[in-house]
Amino acid sequence: MRILPVARLFFVSVLLAAAGSSTALAADMIKIGALFPMSGPGSYFGVQDKQGVELALEALNKSGTKFEIQYEDSACSPLPATQAAKRLIDQYKPDVVIGEECSDATLAVMPVLAQAKVPLLNAGSSSIKITEPGNPWTFRIMPNEVMQGMDIATNAYKRLNAKSAVLLYENTNAGIGNAKVFGDTFTKLGGTILADIGFGRDVNDFTSIATRVTGAGKIDVIPTYTLEGQGLKITQALAQAGVTKGGGGGAIQLGTIWLPFGFEQKAGKAAVGYIRIVQFDPTDQRDQVKNFIQAFKTKYSQDPTHLNAHAYDQIMLIADVVKRGAKDAQSIRDGLAATKDFSGVTGSVAFDEHNQNIKMDTIHYMETLPDLSWKALGWN
Amino acid sequence: MSDAYSAAGRARWWGILAAACVIAVLPLVFRDSYWRTNLIVCALNVMLAIGLDFVVGYAGQLNLGQSAFYGIGAYVSTLLIMRLGLPFWPAFVCGVVASALSGMVLSLFAVRLRGHYLAIASLGFAVITYQVLLNWISLTQGPLGIYGIAPPPPVGLPGWQIDFTDLANLFYLVAGFALLSYVLLDQLVRSPIGETLTAIREDEVSAASLGINARLWKVFAFAVGTAVAGGAGCFYAGFVGTLVPDAFFITESFNILAMVIVGGMGTLSGPVFGAILLTVLPEFLRGIGDLRLIVYGLALTLVVLFMPGGIAQALRLARDRLMRASSRQTAGAKP
Incomplete structure (x- = not known):
C-alpha cells in the first residue's frame, strides 16, 4: 500500500505526538511507596507519618505534577519490611520510597531497594550504619546517632x-x-x-x-x-x-x-x-512552619508532631526534586544527591557524599x- | 489389611511426589521477587511447624520455645560463618546440631513436667535464649544486629552453577529441605517410633508398663523437632541477610503453634497447610490496608471455632463426605 508523502508526514507526526504525550503523562505522575510500621508496637509512627504525608499530597496535587502513594505495613521489623519493600517494587513500581522508622527495618530494606535502583528517603532511623557506609540509593534527612x-x-x-x-x-x-x-x-x-x-x-x-x-x-x-x-x-x-x-x-x-x-x-x-x-519546633516563626501548623490543625483538629512534620518534609523534598526536573527513580536519586539548600518545616537539608543530611537545624x-x-x- | 496399608503408603508417596512437582512449578508461576520471597517464608514456616508438630502433636509435649531453637540455629550458623570463616554447609550442620542439643538439654530438665508446666518451662527457655541473644553483645551483637549475611554459596554442577542469590533457587533449596524433613518425620511417625511416641502422648503410665522409656523418647522427640527448627534458622539468616534478636522473640513461638493448631495437630500434612495459610493470608490481605490484621484475626478465630481439628480434619471430613456421596450414588445406580 502506497501512502502519499503528505499523509505519511501527518501519520508520523500523529505517532510522534502520541508518543510525546504519553511520555509527558508518565512524567506527570510520580509514584511514591511508603514503608511505615502500621501494626505492632511501632504503629504510632505509621499513623502519624501517614497524616503528614496526606497533608503534603493534598497540597501538592492541587496543581502541577501529580503524586500518588501506596502504603505498606513494614512492622518495624526486618522480614516484614523486606516483604513489604518487595511487594512495592514488584507490584506498585514506585519512583521513590519513603520510610521506615526503625533502624533494623531500614537496614534490611536498603539492599532490596538499591538492587531495584529505587531511591529510599528515610527520616526516622538514626543508626549510623544507614549512611556509613550506606549505599548510593539511601538518603536520610535526620541527623544520625x-x-x-x-x-x-x-x-x-x-x-x-x-x-x-x-x-x-x-x-x-x-x-x-x-x-x-x-x-x-x-x-x-x-x-x-x-x-x-x-x-x-x-x-x-x-x-x-x-x-x-x-x-x-x-x-x-x-x-x-x-x-x-x-x-x-x-x-x-x-x-x-x-x-x-x-x-x-x-x-x-x-x-x-x-x-x-x-x-x-x-x-x-x-x-x-x-x-x-x-525534630520539629512548633514555636518556629518561619512562615512555612506557621502555614504547616495551620493546615494541619484545619485538617486533623490537632497540633502536629515531629513525626507528622518529618513525613511532610519527606514528600515536600521529593516534590522539590521533581520541580528541579526529576521524573523517574534514577533522576530522583540524582536530584536528591544534588540537594544542597532545601528548606522544610523541620529544618534544612543538604546531603553529603554518604547521602546524610549535614544540617543540624533539623534538631x-x-x-x-x-x-x-x-x-x-x-x-x- | 496389608493391602489397605500398602495402598495408603502408595497414596502417601504419590502425595509427596505431587508436593515435589508443586515445589518445582511454583517459582515458574510466581515470577516476581515479592511472591518468591513469600514462597521462601512459607517453606521456612513449614519446617518450623512440622518440627513443632512432631513434639507437640505426636509426643504430646507442649513446647512453647520453638522460636528459641529457630534463633539458635540462625545465630550459631551465622557466627560460625562470619567470625570463624566456616563455609556455609558445615556451619549449617553445626546450627542444626546446636539446636538439637539445646532441645535435648531443655527436655532433660523438662522431662519430669507435663502439660502447662512443660509449656511454662519451654517458654522460660525461649525467654532466656532471647535475653542471651539480646544481651551477650560481644558475641551476638545483641540489638546492634548482624547485617550483610550472605545467602548459601553457589553449588557447582558440571556445566551449571546454582546461584542462591536467585530467589527461585533459594526457594528450591529451602523447600527441598522442608520436603526432606517432612519425609523423614513422616517415616518416623509411621514407624514403631511413631507408635511409641503416640503411646506416651496418650498415656505415659500405660506406656511405661509396656517397657517404654518415656524420658528417652521425649528427649528424642525434642532433639528431632528442634533440629528441624534449627535448620530453618540457618536458612533464615542467609535469606533475610539481617539477624536481630527480635526476630526470635517469644511471640514467634505462638505464631508457629498457631500454624500447627490451625493446620491440625498430630497430622504432619495439617501443619504444612497451616504454615502456608498463615504466611500467605496476611500477604493476600495487604490490599485492604488497615483492616488487614482484623480480618486475619477473624479468619483465625473462625477456623478454630468451626474446624477444631484444623484444616487437615476439615479436608478429611470433606473427603469422607464425598466418598460417601459417591458410594451412595453408585449403590443407587445399581439395578
Whole structure:
C-alpha cells in the first residue's frame, strides 16, 4: 500500500505526538511507596507519618505534577519490611520510597531497594550504619546517632557546664549507639561518666535503677535513650528519688527525638527542667512552619508532631526534586544527591557524599518549663 | 489389611511426589521477587511447624520455645560463618546440631513436667535464649544486629552453577529441605517410633508398663523437632541477610503453634497447610490496608471455632463426605 508523502508526514507526526504525550503523562505522575510500621508496637509512627504525608499530597496535587502513594505495613521489623519493600517494587513500581522508622527495618530494606535502583528517603532511623557506609540509593534527612550524640554531649558540657553524667539507655541498636557516642564525646571534652546503665525493653519498674543513680554521686546531666513508655517511668522514678530538677534535685535529664509530643504532659511535674531535642519546633516563626501548623490543625483538629512534620518534609523534598526536573527513580536519586539548600518545616537539608543530611537545624533543643510548656533554647 | 496399608503408603508417596512437582512449578508461576520471597517464608514456616508438630502433636509435649531453637540455629550458623570463616554447609550442620542439643538439654530438665508446666518451662527457655541473644553483645551483637549475611554459596554442577542469590533457587533449596524433613518425620511417625511416641502422648503410665522409656523418647522427640527448627534458622539468616534478636522473640513461638493448631495437630500434612495459610493470608490481605490484621484475626478465630481439628480434619471430613456421596450414588445406580 502506497501512502502519499503528505499523509505519511501527518501519520508520523500523529505517532510522534502520541508518543510525546504519553511520555509527558508518565512524567506527570510520580509514584511514591511508603514503608511505615502500621501494626505492632511501632504503629504510632505509621499513623502519624501517614497524616503528614496526606497533608503534603493534598497540597501538592492541587496543581502541577501529580503524586500518588501506596502504603505498606513494614512492622518495624526486618522480614516484614523486606516483604513489604518487595511487594512495592514488584507490584506498585514506585519512583521513590519513603520510610521506615526503625533502624533494623531500614537496614534490611536498603539492599532490596538499591538492587531495584529505587531511591529510599528515610527520616526516622538514626543508626549510623544507614549512611556509613550506606549505599548510593539511601538518603536520610535526620541527623544520625553520632551527629545527635555529639551535639547533645557538646551542648551539655559547654552550655549547661555539665561535668558529670549518668547514661540511661534501652538495650537496642539505637539506644546503645546513642549512649556510646554521648559517653565518648563527653569524656573527650573532659566530663565524667558516673554510671552506664542499659536495660531491656521489658523492664517496667525503674525504682531500683533510680536508687542506683542516686548513689552515683553529684550528677549534672542524665542522657536518657528510651521510647515513651519506659521514658515516662524513668522520668517519674528519677523525680521521686529527688535526683532530677522535676523532683527538686539538681540533675538535668536530657532526652532524644524518640519521645513523642505530649510526653511532658503525661510525665507531669517530674518533667520540669527536662531538656530534649525534637525534630520539629512548633514555636518556629518561619512562615512555612506557621502555614504547616495551620493546615494541619484545619485538617486533623490537632497540633502536629515531629513525626507528622518529618513525613511532610519527606514528600515536600521529593516534590522539590521533581520541580528541579526529576521524573523517574534514577533522576530522583540524582536530584536528591544534588540537594544542597532545601528548606522544610523541620529544618534544612543538604546531603553529603554518604547521602546524610549535614544540617543540624533539623534538631531543636526544648526545655520543659514549670507549666509543662516548652522553651526553645535556640542552640542550633 | 496389608493391602489397605500398602495402598495408603502408595497414596502417601504419590502425595509427596505431587508436593515435589508443586515445589518445582511454583517459582515458574510466581515470577516476581515479592511472591518468591513469600514462597521462601512459607517453606521456612513449614519446617518450623512440622518440627513443632512432631513434639507437640505426636509426643504430646507442649513446647512453647520453638522460636528459641529457630534463633539458635540462625545465630550459631551465622557466627560460625562470619567470625570463624566456616563455609556455609558445615556451619549449617553445626546450627542444626546446636539446636538439637539445646532441645535435648531443655527436655532433660523438662522431662519430669507435663502439660502447662512443660509449656511454662519451654517458654522460660525461649525467654532466656532471647535475653542471651539480646544481651551477650560481644558475641551476638545483641540489638546492634548482624547485617550483610550472605545467602548459601553457589553449588557447582558440571556445566551449571546454582546461584542462591536467585530467589527461585533459594526457594528450591529451602523447600527441598522442608520436603526432606517432612519425609523423614513422616517415616518416623509411621514407624514403631511413631507408635511409641503416640503411646506416651496418650498415656505415659500405660506406656511405661509396656517397657517404654518415656524420658528417652521425649528427649528424642525434642532433639528431632528442634533440629528441624534449627535448620530453618540457618536458612533464615542467609535469606533475610539481617539477624536481630527480635526476630526470635517469644511471640514467634505462638505464631508457629498457631500454624500447627490451625493446620491440625498430630497430622504432619495439617501443619504444612497451616504454615502456608498463615504466611500467605496476611500477604493476600495487604490490599485492604488497615483492616488487614482484623480480618486475619477473624479468619483465625473462625477456623478454630468451626474446624477444631484444623484444616487437615476439615479436608478429611470433606473427603469422607464425598466418598460417601459417591458410594451412595453408585449403590443407587445399581439395578
